[in-house]
Amino acid sequence: MTQQQRLNQVLELLSERGSVSIAELCDDLGVSVATARRDLNALADQRLVTRTHGGATALGSGYELPLQYKIGRQADAKRAIARAACELVTPGSTVGLNGGTTTSEVAREIGRSEHLPSAGDVPGVTIVTNALNIAYELSVREHVRIVVTGGVPRRLSYELVGPLVGATLADVSLDLAILGVDGLGGRFGATTVHDGEAEASRRIAAAARRVVVAADATKLGRSTFARICPLTDVDTLVTDGPVPAEVADELAAAEVEVIVAEPEPRSGGKDG
Numbered sequence: 221m222t223q224q225q226r227l228n229q230v231l232e233l234l235s236e237r238g239s240v241s242i243a244e245l246c247d248d249l250g251v252s253v254a255t256a257r258r259d260l261n262a263l264a265d266q267r268l269v270t271r272t273h274g275g276a277t278a279l280g281s282g283y284e285l286p287l288q289y290k291i292g293r294q295a296d297a298k299r300a301i302a303r304a305a306c307e308l309v310t311p312g313s314t315v316g317l318n319g320g321t322t323t324s325e326v327a328r329e330i331g332r333s334e335h336l337p338s339a340g341d342v343p344g345v346t347i348v349t350n351a352l353n354i355a356y357e358l359s360v361r362e363h364v365r366i367v368v369t370g371g372v373p374r375r376l377s378y379e380l381v382g383p384l385v386g387a388t389l390a391d392v393s394l395d396l397a398i399l400g401v402d403g404l405g406g407r408f409g410a411t412t413v414h415d416g417e418a419e420a421s422r423r424i425a426a427a428a429r430r431v432v433v434a435a436d437a438t439k440l441g442r443s444t445f446a447r448i449c450p451l452t453d454v455d456t457l458v459t460d461g462p463v464p465a466e467v468a469d470e471l472a473a474a475e476v477e478v479i480v481a482e483p484e485p486r487s488g489g490k491d492g
Contacts, residue, residue: 226251226259234269234278241275296483297436297460298322302329304481305398305434305458311336311344313395316424319351319379319417320400322434327354331361338363348392348427350380350420367392374414381416389423397428401435401448404457406470408443409450418446430455437461451476 226249233240233248245256260276263269269276302325309315309330317323327347330336336344344363349355355368369388371380399421403411410433412418425431425448433454441464451474457463458479463471471478 221249223259223262226255227263230259230263230276231268234276239272239275239277244275297481298325299329300460300481300483301434301436301458302326303484304479305432306330306333308396308398308432308456308458309333309336309345310395312339312342314346314348314393316389316394316397316428317347317349317351317354318399318421318424319349319354319377322436323351323398323400324354324357326398326434327351327358331358331364333363336363348389348394348424350385350424351378352380353378369420371420374416377414377417379417379420381414381420385420386423389427392427394424394428396430396432397424398432398434399425399448401433401439402444403442404433404435404439404451404454405441405443405467406451406474408447409452410448410454411444412446412448413444415446418448421448425449425453432456432458434458437463440464441467450474 229249230240230245242253242256242260245251245259246253249256260269260271264271264276269278298321301322305326306329317327330345330347338344343365346365346367347354347358348367348369350369350371352373355366358364358366369380370384371382373380399410401410402413412421431449431454433456435457437460440459451470454474454476456477456479457471458481460481462480463478
């Protein structure tokens, strides 16, 4: 296991527990005391944790992993969801994307897509986004036209937030909005951890004719701090596995279409 992989795991443990001790890290990660101490010091130097005697604590109750540390979580699921979501994008359409690891995968799938060709001066697809990393990655794709909202970037997510996001979207019409979320359920609908990001996502959804939530199964049936929109505003959920019965009932009551993404077959294997 590389140091980066260990740091990812340490941050995930802190996200779940709020604090960890060096002894716990030694047991959970199978590392020495010296290695656990070095890893915590490295994260403290990056101001991602607060060091304590014998361990570390998360920075606050609303602890949020930086985007670069989320990339490896549920990676296969997110790629499957991205492929399924990309199939909803039609040639010549205008699509809104918020930030996050799942929508970043959707953006990469759109960038690789062969069913969205340009036609002369008409792009294969227009992407409207408040995520700087998505805009950067797609800027080299000839079939993609990029429109970036205004706003102030958040260091943890690379998303632009603030009133300039709404100002950009005020006169924009989207065929489709594909949103990443931190939680989805009947009571609070689609939610995320940051109120500014929730407002930006809400603006993207409001400008769209169809709203798609792309979320792996770990997000279903949970809620986080800030509401993006009620479940009744969501047209389609793209997820990666069976939906829990209670959540399925809530989705059905809100008339949300559910698409379960099929994992990509592994090369070189055999059935059975």
